[in-house]
Amino acid sequence: MAHRGTKGSKLFMTVLCLVASCGAVPINDLLDRASQRSDKLHSLSTMLTQELDSHFPPIGRVLMPRPSMCHTSSLQTPNDKDQALQVSESDLLSLARSLLQAWVDPLVVLSTNANSLPHPAQNSISNKIQELQEHSKNLGDGLDILSGKLGPAAQTISSLPYTGGNDIGQDKIAKLTNFHFLLSCFRRDSHKIDSFLKVLRCRAAKMQPEMC
Numbered sequence: 001m002a003h004r005g006t007k008g009s010k011l012f013m014t015v016l017c018l019v020a021s022c023g024a025v026p027i028n029d030l031l032d033r034a035s036q037r038s039d040k041l042h043s044l045s046t047m048l049t050q051e052l053d054s055h056f057p058p059i060g061r062v063l064m065p066r067p068s069m070c071h072t073s074s075l076q077t078p079n080d081k082d083q084a085l086q087v088s089e090s091d092l093l094s095l096a097r098s099l100l101q102a103w104v105d106p107l108v109v110l111s112t113n114a115n116s117l118p119h120p121a122q123n124s125i126s127n128k129i130q131e132l133q134e135h136s137k138n139l140g141d142g143l144d145i146l147s148g149k150l151g152p153a154a155q156t157i158s159s160l161p162y163t164g165g166n167d168i169g170q171d172k173i174a175k176l177t178n179f180h181f182l183l184s185c186f187r188r189d190s191h192k193i194d195s196f197l198k199v200l201r202c203r204a205a206k207m208q209p210e211m212c
Contacts, residue, residue, distance in 0.1 A: 027149055028204030034146060035201045037139045038096075038194040044135065045187040048128050051121050052180050060177040070185035071162045072102050077192055084199045090153035093146060096196045099189045100140045102160035106182055107133045109166055113179060118172040132186070139193075 067073070077095055078084040084092065111133060114126035147154040168178035 027146070028201065030142075030146055030149075031197065031201040031204050034139065034142050035194070035197045037135060037142065038190070038197045041132065041135045041139060042187070042190040042194045044128060044132055045183065045190045048125060048132070048183055049180075049187050051125055051128070052119065052176070052183065055120055056176060056180060057173055060173060060180065063173070063177045064184075065181050067185070067188065069181075070188065071106070071164065072099055072160050072185065072189055075099065075102075075158055075160055078196075081195065081199065084196060088153070089200055089203060090150045092196045092200055093143065093150055093154040094156045094158075096193045097140070097143050097147060097154075098158040098160060099193050100136060100143065101157055102162065103136060103186055103189065104140075105162045106164070106186065107136060109162075109164065109168065110179065110182055110186075112166060113168050113175065116175075117179060118175060 075095070075098060077099075078087055087095075107129070111126070111129045114122070114129045116122075117125060119125060164182070168182070169175040
């Protein structure tokens with residue numbers, strides 16, 4: 001499965017690069033491909049969260065930090081689709097790129113710690129985290145190409161540094177809780193990215209707002 005994903009990612013980027021160089025495909029087609037990639041990213045993060053939940057200690061839910069403590073919470077983003085529809089195309093793409101960039105380092109932390117995660121599905125979780133890294137990188141590369149087509153505003157990226165460090169805890173409960181929290185933050189942000197790109201795709205196709 002991972003091998004097919006790798007081939008798919010390379011094909012996705014090859015198509016985007018060819019499009020960027022020759023301009024043969026309309027921007028709405030580029031957005032459609034990016035939206036498909038972001039949808040996969042969010043689906044994979046949801047699957048990971050469910051896998052962790054299967055053997056997550058009840059005390060972990062009590063100890064779990066609030067969503068407002070996610071390192072990307074300072075970024076002002078639309079709260080729902082109606083608000084997203086009021087934001088310009090360039091700003092929406094900038095927000096999506098900022099969120100994606102903010103997860104480069106935290107995904108490394110998740111990948112590193114997944115190898116020793118005290119969970120029965122540790123191998124599966126570790127493999128899926130690697131897939132997340134791959135999908136994130138390729139989506140980011142694709143959005144870089146799109147930003148060049150939408151102008152300077154779309155190329156602006158807000159800095160959202162991750163300061164949590166590589167150590168997610170020494171004991172079993174701490175490791176599971178902190179790993180789950182970081183992953184839940186990513187799941188939330190991947191949903192935002194997916195939503196923003198779907199609104200952009202809808203606008204590019206000139207669909208009515210109620211159909212977005």
